[in-house]
Amino acid sequence: MSENIEKQAAPAIKLPPYKLASRATHPDDSVVPLGQSAVGGQEFIVMAGPCSVEADPQMLGTAWDVKMAGAHMIRGGAFKPRSSPYSFQGLAEEGLKMLAKARELTGLPIVTEVMDSTDVDLVESYADVLQVGARNAQNFSLLKRLGQCRKPILLKRGLMNTVDEFLCSAEYLLAGGNENVILCERGIRTFDNSTRNTLDLSAVLTIKERSHLPVIVDPSHASGKANYVAPLSKAALAVGADGLMIEVHCNPQAALCDGEESLNPVEFQILMRELAELAPHFGRAVSTVSSSANQAVPQ
Ligand code: PEP
Ligand code: MN
16 A cells, blocks of 8 residues: 555656666766867867878878867777778778877877777777767667777767667667767768768757767768868857867878868868857857877878
8 A cells, every 4th residue: 555655656757768868867968078178068079080090191190180270089990881891991900009109199089980899899998989880870789898898989870860769879888887978960861862961960959958968960971071061060069069070181182981071181270260269159169279299290
């Protein structure tokens, strides 16, 4: 009898299937620490670098350029998910070593993709943040494995995933015990093929409403066009994203992957200045002055 009364007195709150990711269980925004900065706080965070790590001079030169323009983090893929098995697949551990050198040179943390559960230990030993690519957003065994990882995870939205499915994928990481999860809207596949994908900016609003997790936008893979990257980046800032992931290459015409959507260093520097000017209008800050360059410009 008393048990029945208790049940009536405390009506159960209906939680979504992503309860740990939901605002209902965690009303405040989560902030994920990233070296000297953090994603999800007032600072608008920019991760930049080439699609793929190709060689020392390309990786180190680009890393230096993005650092000098004010990027907070270096990106670069060493394990590449390519549609064709004949396309460049990435340099694997050799590429991870180049990323580690880029971190040493710039003092910036590095984010790189892990495609397979069997590579998690290796990638974790080099990366500051492990990226789950769009094609692996519902690879549940990989997500379970990464839940046990103690480094932050950048989870990209799957090409065909609803926002709720995306949050359920994040839930696998949280349920495994990894609280440091950053979401990335990178465009979805729609009937329209005028851009590489369709950037779903309203997903940023929906995610912010339903979840406490920080969310960044990748305008490079979303559009597939370098000249769309700056306007979409500004739109992402305006809509309330916590940052960006942008492809930058020291020589986009020569890139082994995604050159057509990559900014060159000058274009990136201009964009960073524009974002720094705009950010205060949206209650954010973007620092463009690099403060802790460790060494001289690489030759
Ligand atoms: C990437 O960021 O390198 C990448 C492959 O992107 P996505 O998984 O979003 O296609
Ligand atoms: Mn790419």
